[in-house]
Amino acid sequence: MLHQEKISVRQFTILVFMYTLGTSVIYLPSLVASYGKENGWISVLGSSLIGFGVVFILNKIAQLDEKKHLFELLEFIFGKWIGRIISVLILMFVIYLLATNLRQIGDFITTQVMVQTPIYVIMIIFILVSLFAVKLGLEVIGRTSEIFFPYALFSLILLIVLVAPQADFSNIQPLFRENIAGAFLAVFPASEVPYFQLFVFLAIFPSVNKPDKAKKGFYIGVALGSFILFIITFMALMVLGPDFTARNQYPTYILGKKISIAEFIERIEILVAIAWFFSIFFKLTINFYALSLGVSYLLKLKSVQTLTTPIAFFVVILGIILFPNIIYFMDFSQFYWPFFAITFGLFIPLLMLLIGMIKKRKQGNGSQTPS
Amino acid sequence: MVKKLKIVCVIIIFILFLTACWDANELTDLALATALAIDQEDDQIKLTVQVINPDEIAGNNFTNRTAVSTYSSTGETVFEALRKLTTIAPRKVYLSHIHVIVIGEALAEAGIARNLDFISRDHEMRADFHLAIARGHTAAEAINILTPLEKISAEKLASSIESSQQAWAKTKKVSLDVLLSSISSKGKEAVLTGVDIIGDPNQGNKLDNVEAVHSPTFVKVDTVGVFKNDQLVGWLSGDDSKGLNYVINEVESTVEETACEEGDDKKVVAEVIKSNTKMEGKFKNDTPTVAIDIKTEANIGDVECGIDITDPSNFEKIEKQLGKEIEQLIKDSIDQAKELESDIFGFGEVISRSNYKRWKEIEGRWSDVFVQQLQTEVNVDVTLRRTGTVTQSFQKEIEEKKKKDEQ
Amino acid sequence: MKHNFSYLLNKWRQKKKKSAAVNNIPSDQTTLEKKLQDTVHSVRSSLGESSDFVVRNFKVGNNQTIKAALLYMDGLADKSFIQNFIMETLMVDTELEEISGKDISNDSGQSTSVSVSGKQGDFFKQFKDRIVANSEVSEINSYESLFQYLLAGDSILLLDGYVKGFAIGSKGYESRGVQEPSSQTVVRGPKDGFSEVLRTNTSLIRRRIKDPNLWVENKVIGKKTNTDVAICYINGVVNEKVVQEVKQRLDKVDIDAILESGYIEETIQDETFTPFPTIYNTERPDTICAGLLEGRVAIMVDGTPFVLLVPALFVHFFQSSEDYYQRSDVGTLVRLLRYLCFFLALLTPASYIALTTFHQEMIPTQLLVSLAAQREGVPFPAYVEALLMEITFEILREAGTRMPRAVGNAISIVGALVLGQAAVEAGIVSSAMVIVVSLTAISSFVSPTFNMAISVRILRFGFMTLAAMFGLVGIILGLIVMVLHLTSLRSFGIPYLAPMGPFIPSDQKDALVRMPFWNLRNRPKLINQTDLEREDTPSPKPPSTKQ
Known part of the structure; x- marks a missing residue:
């Protein structure tokens, strides 16, 4: 068995929360503001509804067999060969996710914090830390998330509270003035990043000690995460204004720069960046773990940890060669990425659920008739 | 276990060799910039940067060098000029601690948009500095003036911009994001704080300037430059700036005065402690109209005549008179803005918020509409709260005494 | 490398036997000699004629017929005890006839004398039960047990003609009494400490x-x-x-x-x-x-x-017994202070390096200017400067601990003067760095347990290096690695960061904070899984003053 380790429901919830914040917390305001201007926050609300939908589907899939992880489920639902092919595709998608996350954090640090440091160095040190975590196993990752959760939550709430005095309602007034279509259109790109990637949690779902409560935890994690995302977007729009929010690459970081209480509590935006480091670290690590789990399952390795080191270095190189520059990356994530995201994040899970239900009903009938 | 240790050792060595401390800058390798001045010189940009000489400010042994020094260079763009500075500045110029960016009047008249992008893009720049325009002089001269109380003259400039807005309301502090959003907004024009130099600028950058009890040359902040798009088109006087601040709800505290009696030159002075403005746009018979509703709280700060302020009716009278004074200020300010054809109050945005459809119709010719059609309804409501440490002024007794003496 | 215990034990015994053969020492399992002098001789030679080995030969019995010897280690055994309670009973008080008589009566007239043959056990039993008037007496019959008791300070009584002997408890060595513990002192609380015994x-x-x-x-x-x-x-x-x-x-x-x-x-x-x-x-x-x-x-x-x-667990190293003797709010505050100091001791020099060399924008201008002014003329980079100061401080501390008390004062004077004053005046280090190092030092002294303070000392250098390489990013990654490592640790099966990761809500009452006793109803959950309830004190409710 590849998943003997057990994590608690609370740890699972926190991991979902961290994953939801993940990279989004610093990019999302800019994304939705560029589509929907001052109505951007509506897109965030809409996307969180989609998020709940995704969680509903994923929970249903997990219910098919609570002891099986994602890749076992795929094999169970689609049969051995098709299941494996889909597994390989999903693994490629996860590798891509991992490389992108790494690249994003590299880009952030080399544009905002450490400009002269080569990006590969940042990527290597981050993947090394993540590698260390995956090597130590899921239990350790879960417990570590419990340690960092209060800080991440506290610093984000602190950010919101400290910039609140500068909020100007007129920046988002009046409602639905224009760009309503844009705001609704932005629901999909806004849900791509956090929500259409949640399916990787199917890989660690069987490791939760109380599967029935884990479903509730899944909802709570996503709800808390999307609530924070919503508030941050709302604040960014009100404090920075829709134009400035859309123009900035990292509006949340700029929001941190705006903190100035009594000319004493200021210049503390790095604390926001630190909270973001934590959330992206967990996103990175969960993707990494799911990837190693899938690889070791498909190759029938004894342990999840066997191939982690080569994967880590592969991902660093992939992250560097995937995108030649940041504009290419933006263009890619705006126009091509949605198709991937919807295919893997929505379409495949839906397909899994449908076929799985049919299969299960058939099996159920089969087992019921003799009795 | 030994294998694990080996791996850890390899990683540590790996990391040690990887690093070259790319971004590490020792404090002794940095020149802390506190102010930037951007001027136009012929077709080129002249950039002047004021850097701190830390030893002179906080060191143990003072010499007679100045606490700050400036370096200038010219280039096609701000960025180029900044990089050229490395050829003359002894250390790497570090921009995160900039307090003020001063723009030369000539450059402001020609348009500032093209120079602002670098400022908003560079990662070292923080968004917490003030922007200002040097009125009648070059920007470089403005940051060259030495000031006696604050050794870092840029800090003096920043704090006087701030305190004059806070306590006097006759200027307006402007930060980068406010400037950028009002330049790019269709229903609002930008303003920038104006900086005057009183005295001889050449005298002001010498140590003699701060050695005298009364510095012969100093910097004064009491005007506001009005922009149309990104070009400077004129100036508001101090009182007009105050009107502007009333309208855009940025008065924190100021002083208002009114005559004791009609035509009397003796005044009652009130200290405004709180002011709250609400603007509402509407179309009255197709005329775009903005209703400005101001609620002001004030304390009596000075009574020059013998008026009996313990009398509630007098109190009310003063309140009304003060309201009228403020109303007049605002009206003058709006007239001035109309003269300059620049909607610095953001009336356009107010109207767009209330009636977006109609706004879309007039958006294209807003500046004409603003000048020709826009009506404003100003309503000021002043409430006096306290009278300071005394109630009745001793002026009354003096007047009575005088009267007796005359008799 | 998995040896089970019995295998180990056997191997150990074999080894011992081998070495015994070489040294011509009677092997452990062999029984004592019948002749008293032989036994004494082999014991003496086993001990290498050690000077603290004392043999007292004497005779017991009515007719002084039975030869006996008392063996003890000088210094380990209580001499006055041996004199008063062993020798005296044996030589003066005892009438061995009595024993013999009883022996005869019990044995229904088979033999009238205390004989070597046959009745050893009985005589021995009698001897033990009646004569040796001590509380701790046990029989020995091999060299192994003989040495075990002898070297522990007991006295060995051997009788001629028997392959057995007695070990009489007579431990009485010099030891330090119960004194106030020198580490972990408290203001309020018991002042007794463990001793070496x-x-x-x-x-x-x-x-x-x-x-x-x-x-x-x-x-x-x-x-x-x-x-x-x-x-x-x-x-x-x-x-x-x-x-x-x-x-x-x-x-x-x-x-x-x-x-x-x-x-x-x-x-x-x-x-x-x-x-x-x-x-x-x-x-x-x-x-x-x-x-x-x-x-x-x-x-x-x-x-x-x-x-x-x-x-x-991790939290235990931040708890002092005094937390429970003071009021709970005081205990809580002091505990939180300790956690703060843990992070200060760990991260202050690292943060200083990171802020002054990487993130100058985070420091307020005035402070930055004065830091810059202090660093003018300091010849080293901040990292080297911090490293120098920290190492010097560690040297000072080590010197202070190992030196005799009287010299300790001199060292602190030299340290304070040389480091605090002269180094700054000479411009070798900046005074801000002295403040940073002192803050770190004071914070590390707050830890109530010495070994946690040591681990902080080790890690501090790692964090300083990370900070010098990657600034705050390095510190954060270091923290993540540290927490990952901490969560992966276990102490006898219990996760090291227990009440926090995994998070156990009911154990929070006595982890970071210390709740009042009436609230601490249960024992820690993970450590103890059987008898959870600790107390049932109701919360104090003063009688209402209104009547």
Whole structure:
């Protein structure tokens, strides 16, 4: 068995929360503001509804067999060969996710914090830390998330509270003035990043000690995460204004720069960046773990940890060669990425659920008739 | 276990060799910039940067060098000029601690948009500095003036911009994001704080300037430059700036005065402690109209005549008179803005918020509409709260005494 | 490398036998000689004619017929006890005829004299039951047990013609009495501390917990030192698994010498390559008792006042027994202060390096200017400067600890003057750095346990290096790695960061904070899994003043 380790429901919830914040917390305001201007926050609300939908589907899939992880489920639902092919595709998608996350954090640090440091160095040190975590196993990752959760939550709430005095309602007034279509259109790109990637949690779902409560935890994690995302977007729009929010690459970081209480509590935006480091670290690590789990399952390795080191270095190189520059990356994530995201994040899970239900009903009938 | 240790050792060595401390800058390798001045010189940009000489400010042994020094260079763009500075500045110029960016009047008249992008893009720049325009002089001269109380003259400039807005309301502090959003907004024009130099600028950058009890040359902040798009088109006087601040709800505290009696030159002075403005746009018979509703709280700060302020009716009278004074200020300010054809109050945005459809119709010719059609309804409501440490002024007794003496 | 215990033991015995043959020492299992002088001779030669070995030959019995010898180690045995209670009874008070007479009557007239043949057991029994008037008497019949008792300070009584002897408890060696512990001092709380004698230590615990369920199990560890090690726990409260684990690990210890409990600590801890201690040690009986009552296991080692307590979690190293003697709000505040100081001691120099070399924008301008002014003329980069100062400080501290007390003052004067004053005036270090280093030092002294303070000292240098390479990013990544490592640690099966990761809501009452006693209803959940309820004191409700 590849998943003997057990994590608690609370740890699972926190991991979902961290994953939801993940990279989004610093990019999302800019994304939705560029589509929907001052109505951007509506897109965030809409996307969180989609998020709940995704969680509903994923929970249903997990219910098919609570002891099986994602890749076992795929094999169970689609049969051995098709299941494996889909597994390989999903693994490629996860590798891509991992490389992108790494690249994003590299880009952030080399544009905002450490400009002269080569990006590969940042990527290597981050993947090394993540590698260390995956090597130590899921239990350790879960417990570590419990340690960092209060800080991440506290610093984000602190950010919101400290910039609140500068909020100007007129920046988002009046409602639905224009760009309503844009705001609704932005629901999909806004849900791509956090929500259409949640399916990787199917890989660690069987490791939760109380599967029935884990479903509730899944909802709570996503709800808390999307609530924070919503508030941050709302604040960014009100404090920075829709134009400035859309123009900035990292509006949340700029929001941190705006903190100035009594000319004493200021210049503390790095604390926001630190909270973001934590959330992206967990996103990175969960993707990494799911990837190693899938690889070791498909190759029938004894342990999840066997191939982690080569994967880590592969991902660093992939992250560097995937995108030649940041504009290419933006263009890619705006126009091509949605198709991937919807295919893997929505379409495949839906397909899994449908076929799985049919299969299960058939099996159920089969087992019921003799009795 | 030994294998694990080996791996850890390899990683540590790996990391040690990887690093070259790319971004590490020792404090002794940095020149802390506190102010930037951007001027136009012929077709080129002249950039002047004021850097701190830390030893002179906080060191143990003072010499007679100045606490700050400036370096200038010219280039096609701000960025180029900044990089050229490395050829003359002894250390790497570090921009995160900039307090003020001063723009030369000539450059402001020609348009500032093209120079602002670098400022908003560079990662070292923080968004917490003030922007200002040097009125009648070059920007470089403005940051060259030495000031006696604050050794870092840029800090003096920043704090006087701030305190004059806070306590006097006759200027307006402007930060980068406010400037950028009002330049790019269709229903609002930008303003920038104006900086005057009183005295001889050449005298002001010498140590003699701060050695005298009364510095012969100093910097004064009491005007506001009005922009149309990104070009400077004129100036508001101090009182007009105050009107502007009333309208855009940025008065924190100021002083208002009114005559004791009609035509009397003796005044009652009130200290405004709180002011709250609400603007509402509407179309009255197709005329775009903005209703400005101001609620002001004030304390009596000075009574020059013998008026009996313990009398509630007098109190009310003063309140009304003060309201009228403020109303007049605002009206003058709006007239001035109309003269300059620049909607610095953001009336356009107010109207767009209330009636977006109609706004879309007039958006294209807003500046004409603003000048020709826009009506404003100003309503000021002043409430006096306290009278300071005394109630009745001793002026009354003096007047009575005088009267007796005359008799 | 998995040897089971019996295999180890056999191997050990074989080894011992071999060496015994070489040295011509009677092997352990051999029984004593029949002739008294032979036995005494071989004991003497085994001990290499050691000068502290004393043999007193004498004769007992009515007719002074039976030759006897009393063997003891000078200095280990209580001389006056031997004089008053052993020799006197044997030589003066006893009428051996009585025994003989009874012997005769019991044996229905087979023999009238105390004979060598046949009735050894009976005579011996009589001798033991009637004559040797001491509380601790045991029979010995092999050299192994003889040496065991002899070297522990007991007296050995040998009778000619018997292959058996007596070991009479006469331990009486010089030892330090119960004194105030030198580490972990408290303002309020008991002032007695453990001493080097195991028995004293167990008595200190027994005196506090008068419960039959307080069990003490002894083990002898150390091939050469044969040190007594006692495992102490409260049956029914303790987690059985932990006790089993402790016993198992202790059984596996195969070491020459146990000179201090540190030897045990290092041989039974969960993870060797970690800077963090996973076993708690203290000189304070009250701390040990509190630990026992939480369901933990104490390991006491003869010869050291430091008693071990397992399992030891991260939070335990931030708790002082005084937290429970002061009011709970004071205890909570002080505890939070300790955590703050932990991070200060860990990160202050690293943050200083990161802020001044990477993130100058985070420092307010005025402060930055004065820092810059101080650094003008300092020839080293901030990292090297910090490293120099920290290392100098560590040297000073080490010198202060090891030097005689009288010299300690001189060292602190030299340290304060040389470091604080001269170095700054000479412009070698900046005065801000002196402040940083002093803050770090003071913070590290706040830790109530010495071994946690040491681990902070080690990690601090790592964080400084990370900060010099990657600034705050490096510090954060270092923190993540540190927490990952901490969460992966276990102390005797219990996750090291227990009440926080995994998060246990009910245990939060006595982790970061200290709730009032009436609120601390349960023992810690993970450590103790059986008898959870600790108390049922109602919260104090003063009678209302209104009548």
